Amino acid sequence: MVNPEPIGFVCGTKGDSVSFLVNKNVNLAFGQIVRIDSSDRCFYARVVNSESSSTLETIEQLREAEGKEAFGPYSAYRRVEAMLFLEKRGGRVRSPTFNPNYRDKVYATSEEDCSILKLSGDLKLGRLRSADQLLGTVGIDISAIPRMMGMFGMTGSGKTNTELILNAQIIDNSPRTVALIYDFAGQLLEGKEIxxxxxxxxxPLFHSKVQYYSAKDRKLAVGLRTITPAKLDTLFPDIQPPQKRFAWALYQHFGVTWIEMSREIYANSEKLPVHANKVVVEALIQKLSSLSNELFPATNYSFVNSVLQNICKGITCLIDISGLRSEDQKRIVCLSASVVAEHYKHAWEENYEEWQKLPTLLITLEEAHEFLDPNSSRTIFSDVALTYRKYRVGLNAVTPRPSRITFDVFAELWTKVIMKTELKKDRQYLTENTPYMEYSETEIKMLDVGEALLISEPKIKFAVPIKVTHYPAYLEKRGNADYSLAASSPLASMDTRLKQLSEQSTKPLM
Ligand SMILES: Nc1ncnc2c1ncn2[C@@H]1O[C@H](COP(=O)(O)OP(=O)(O)OP(=O)(O)O)[C@@H](O)[C@H]1O
Ligand SMILES: [Mg+2]
Structure with missing residues (x-):
């Protein structure tokens, strides 16, 4: 399909805005990318507005519509406004240095344009939408992972499907890449609602490349003896410095059993061996007592260590926290994410060679607004978004409420997949704070399920209209390259270890 008929011609330009008149029976859509051939170069522009009218005066139109008078001859026309975003001159593609000329021809994008725009990548998300057609594949590169990303869209817009598409390919690229996925709704394992x-x-690589942890089968235990006072900030974001000092003193006295011992002594109304203000003691013990026995048993086993080992080996970890209380969800998520992220940071600082062997990590965080809200206390995720780029740790913040993500973090998300969003506040936040999106507010409201706008700087510097691949179709196309490997050893060994520990933990402590 080489250069089909033009769809219209330029009737006016001003700065980076181009108007063109469209030929009859041409299908166009808001957000569509068009090409304008202009002597020695061609321009690419996005459709942002359209009006249709006739050369008649309003009064003449009315009289003709009422059948009172016939006017003619006259012309009806459709004028479309598009914003320039790219220019190609010779073999070079760059931001526009000029604009097209009057009567330059306008074309709908073709497969060839798709390759000029360099939209494909290592991790393919979907295909370019051009009116009612789907053209070449559009994707992001692995190097985009540590540049942070976000997926936004209202309920049912297709976020979970997009998460599945992206993470499936991170699994395909293991051990170059690895994923740590927090699943709040317990959907991703079985694809509920897909x-x-x-x-x-x-x-097909689930058995060899993915490890599943769930609270339901008691795989999320964090032994109390693995919790040092240094981790209290993560578990209790509102903890005060005097409580932390008291915790360190208890830790120095009791060692790893400090939480169990202090809780027990306090419960028996006995005197704690470390002195502190009564209010401080009460505040800390109350916090420590709020850790549920089921998730925080008195053992020295923590599932977080297993997660860390797997991540380092390129085994994706899917952590299903559905069914937990919301404070517990936050604790499990922040604790495990900070251990893994800290490991990458530490390796970079202390053992660069080991760090080079680590897979590039993407942490998928659903309900991201709960962790990145400017009105709540700071979590590990804002640190990751702001400073972990150089350690090759990336965050994928997934949320239906982008306007609740703190601005500093939002500005760091260089890749954005924007799906249908109806709430005006969220649409405004998205368009005002994302480069190249200033004209797309209406378009975001009109997207269909699975349709999205993709921006991935520095490679894709404009909002590309895409249709995300449906995960079931991806699996079908990918084929079943199952190597029939036995269940990965970490799962088996963990089960045995967990059994031993749960037996131990039922014994009364001395
Ligand atoms: N690209 C797509 N092509 C075809 N169907 C899709 C696509 N994306 C999603 N769907 C379908 O739309 C429905 C909703 O998708 P999905 O569960 O991904 O939405 P969501 O944004 O995660 O919703 P929620 O906010 O409720 O979790 C599902 O039935 C899914 O199969
Ligand atoms: Mg979902």
Whole structure:
């Protein structure tokens, strides 16, 4: 399909804005990318507005519509406004240095344009939408992972499907890449709500490259003896410095059993061996007592160590925290993410060679607004978004409420997948704070399920209209390259270890 008929011609330009008149029976859509051939170069522009009218005066139109008078001859026309974003001259593609000329021809994008725009990448998300057609593949590079990303869209817009598509390919690229996924709704394993139902467990490499942890089968235990006072900030964001000093004193006295011992002594109304103000003692013990026995048993085993080992080996970890209380969800998420992220940072600082061998990590965080809200206390995720780029740790913040993500973090998300969003506040936040999106507010409201706008700087510097691949279709196309490997050893060994520990923890402590 080489250069089909033009769809219209330029009737006016001003700065980076181009108006063109469209030929009859041409299908166009808001957000569509068009090409304008202009002597020695061609321009690419996005459709942002359209009006249709006739050369008649309003009064003449009315009289003709009422059948009172016939006017003619006259012309009806459709004028479309588009914003320039790219120019190609010779073999070079760059931001526009000039604008097209009157009567330059306008074309709908073709497969060839798709390759000029360099939209494909290592991790393919979907295909370029051009009116009612789907053109070449659009994706992001692995190097985009540590540049942070976000997926935004209202309920049912297709976020979970996009998470599955992206993470499935991170699994395909293991051990170059690895994913740490927090699943709040317990959807991703089986693909609940995806029609037909397909989840990560249906990925051909699931048994060898993915480890699943869930509170339901008691795989999320964090032994109290693995919690040092240094981790209290993560578990209790509102903890005060005097409580921390008291915790360190207890830790020095009791060692790793400090939490169990202090809780027990306090419960028996006995005197703690370390002196502190009564208010401080009460505040700390109350916090420590709020750790549930089920998630925080008195053992020295923590699932977080298993997560860390797996991540380092390129085994993706899917952590299902559905069914937990919201404070516990936050604790598990922040604790495990900070251990993994700190490991990358530490390796970079202390053992650069080991760090080079680590897979590039993407942490997928659903309900991201709960962790990145400017009105709540800071979590590890804002640190990751702001400073972990050089350690090759990336964050994928998924949320239906982008306006609740603190601005500093939002500005660091260089890749954005924007799906249908109806709430005006969220649409405004997205368009005002994302480069190249200033004209897309209406378009975001009109997207269909699975349709999105993708920006991935520095490679894709404009909002590309895409249709995300449906995960069941991806699996079908990918084929079943299952190598029939036995269940990965970490799972098996962890089960045995967990059994031993749960037996131990039922014994009364001395
Ligand atoms: N690209 C797509 N092509 C075809 N169907 C899709 C696509 N994306 C999503 N769907 C379908 O739309 C429905 C909703 O998708 P999904 O669960 O991904 O939405 P969501 O944004 O995660 O919703 P929620 O906010 O409720 O979690 C599902 O049935 C899914 O199969
Ligand atoms: Mg979802």
């Amino acid at each position: 029609e037909p139902q397909r989840g990560l467990k249906d990925h």
